[in-house]
Amino acid sequence: MQINFKKLLIIFFFLSLPTETIAEEIFLSLKKNKVNVRYGPSFESPVKYIYKKVNLPIKQIDKKENWRRIIDFKNNSGWIHWSQLKKINSIIPLEDKILFKKPSYFSKPLAKIKKGRVLIVQKCDGSWCKIKSENFNGWVKTDNIWGSVN
Numbered sequence: 383m384q385i386n387f388k389k390l391l392i393i394f395f396f397l398s399l400p401t402e403t404i405a406e407e408i409f410l411s412l413k414k415n416k417v418n419v420r421y422g423p424s425f426e427s428p429v430k431y432i433y434k435k436v437n438l439p440i441k442q443i444d445k446k447e448n449w450r451r452i453i454d455f456k457n458n459s460g461w462i463h464w465s466q467l468k469k470i471n472s473i474i475p476l477e478d479k480i481l482f483k484k485p486s487y488f489s490k491p492l493a494k495i496k497k498g499r500v501l502i503v504q505k506c507d508g509s510w511c512k513i514k515s516e517n518f519n520g521w522v523k524t525d526n527i528w529g530s531v532n
Contacts, residue, residue, distance in 0.1 A: 409470040409530035410450070412438045419460035423449035430460045437472040437500055439529035455498075455528035473501050473511065473529035481520040485510035492520045506531045 415436045420427040423446040433454075443459070444451035450467060453459040455474050477497050482489040485507055493515075495501065501513040501522070510521050511531050524531050 408442050409439055410442055410452070410467040411470050411472050412436055412440065413466050413468045417462060417466045419452070419458070419462055421460065423447065423451070423461045425463075427461065431458065435500060437502060439470055439472045439474055439500070440467075442467075470530050471503055473503055473513070473524070473527045473531065474498060475501070475522070476526045476528055479522045481513070481515070481518055481522055483520055485512075485521040487523075489521070493518045495522065503529075503531060 412433055412435065415434060417433040418429045419431050419433060421430050438454070440452040440454050440462075442450045443453050446461075448464045449461045450464055451459065451461050455476070475495055475497050479495040479497075480491050481493040481495050483492055484490075495515065499515065501515055504512045504514060504519075506512070506524070509524050511524050512519070512521050
């Protein structure tokens, strides 16, 4: 029985595809006030820098066993153990925002939120999210933010 050259080429093509999958990019938050970011995915790997902000949103870009490679809104990257992360519950505005009493531009403005501030998401409704900050609760428009509002 003779194998057709085209069939052989197709079989070779599928066998040469990589078997490893790239981790899906998802947003997470820091669980603690002090989280080590390492150069590699192990406790033996040196600490690259330390986050000191609970609930800081970060994006997972890769994973290896119990380690997650992350990137933050300033493009810093490194490896964090999964035990220091939780499901996303925060966003960072990339520009100054107005906090409103209700999810509408016609609602009463409550405060000006500076870009870069960590905001805790309570719930979302379309393109608005109800957030809490240290001193305020209210609604912000979700354009130009870092983090996920799913």
